[in-house]
Amino acid sequence: MSDQTLVEPVRRSRLSRQIVLQLCELIREGRLRAGDRLPAERELAEQLRVSRSSLREALRTMELAGLVESHHGGGTYVRDAVSWDAVSPLALVLQTSGDTVGDLWEIRLIVEPEIAARAALRASDVDLAALAALLDRQEAALDREDVSLGIDRDFHIALAHASHNAVAVRVVELIGSLLLAGRGHFITSPERRLSALVRHREILAAVRSRVPEEARSAMLHHLQEVESYIVGALTVEAEGGRRKAEGSRRFPPSAFRLPPRS
Numbered sequence: 001m002s003d004q005t006l007v008e009p010v011r012r013s014r015l016s017r018q019i020v021l022q023l024c025e026l027i028r029e030g031r032l033r034a035g036d037r038l039p040a041e042r043e044l045a046e047q048l049r050v051s052r053s054s055l056r057e058a059l060r061t062m063e064l065a066g067l068v069e070s071h072h073g074g075g076t077y078v079r080d081a082v083s084w085d086a087v088s089p090l091a092l093v094l095q096t097s098g099d100t101v102g103d104l105w106e107i108r109l110i111v112e113p114e115i116a117a118r119a120a121l122r123a124s125d126v127d128l129a130a131l132a133a134l135l136d137r138q139e140a141a142l143d144r145e146d147v148s149l150g151i152d153r154d155f156h157i158a159l160a161h162a163s164h165n166a167v168a169v170r171v172v173e174l175i176g177s178l179l180l181a182g183r184g185h186f187i188t189s190p191e192r193r194l195s196a197l198v199r200h201r202e203i204l205a206a207v208r209s210r211v212p213e214e215a216r217s218a219m220l221h222h223l224q225e226v227e228s229y230i231v232g233a234l235t236v237e238a239e240g241g242r243r244k245a246e247g248s249r250r251f252p253p254s255a256f257r258l259p260p261r262s
Contacts, residue, residue, distance in 0.1 A: 019050055019058035020092050021231045024067075027078060028224070034080035038068070061092050090227050104175055105230075108223055111171060112156065116203055116219035117212035119162035127162035131204050134158055138197050148193050153180070155200055162207065192229060199225065 026032045038044055038059075045052045059076060062068045070076045090102040119127070134155045141147040153176045160172040188196075199222035206214035 015050060015054040016057035016061065017231060019048060019055060020061055021228060022048065023058065023062065024092070025228070027067075032078050034078055036078045037074075038076045038078070040075065065092055067092075090231050101179065101230075104178055105223070105227055107171075108175060109220065109227075111168070111175075112159075112223060113216040113220040115160050115163045115165070115168050115172065116207065117216040118165065118168075119159050120207045120210055120212040120215040122164045123162035123207055127158070128204075128208055131155065131158050131162065131207070135197065135200055135204060138200065142190060142193050142197065145188060145193070149188070152196055152200075159203070159207070196222070196226065 023032070032038075039047065041052055041055060045055045048055065059068060059070075063070060063076075067079055068076050069079050090105045092102070123131075134151055138148060138151040138155065141151060157169065157172050157176065160169040163169075199218070203215060203218040203222060206218045
């Protein structure tokens, strides 16, 4: 019993990270909308298959960030965030750790999709050729992690150049250099590097097609996918690999049920 008392708070804290990620994804997907009331605590914990204490910790994190609000005796409701697409679960789960990676990721979600959209409008033939060449190099370096990650950063910088906004280039370069300092979060598998290449090719295709909304959406999807991977990896690492065999803790989409609107 005493051993369980010592380790449970750590497990609960790490599990709450995954709950924050799941709830944010439900909101991003439109299955939870501003004004929706979350299921009662007991029911929601059962749907997510987590303890009520872990759920409370996750909801406290989201409430402090202004994403949900509790009404005394009336449940917890989703707040009307300015842009849920730009809400970073990584920033939420790292906000008390002093780690700025989450804050940097939130800025990426705000800035880089718009940069991609502008590149779709402004990229020259020279810009498009440079982006394509980078992706060919990235594909050739998939089995070399450091080289592949370096080219990955170069692609995002080159896309900023293609937006023909000098400040955008400086911002992306600064974010990239700061993220490089915290590169422990970005140790990747060959599968993840291949996935990044596929997403980059989707972004380039949208830019080449001159469709800003598709370019914006492709970049946002890419960043959110990488972010989900980082949050999941942090959770597994923090729990000593206890969940490694089963992967990130998720619940079936059909499991989540909203209470009826009042």
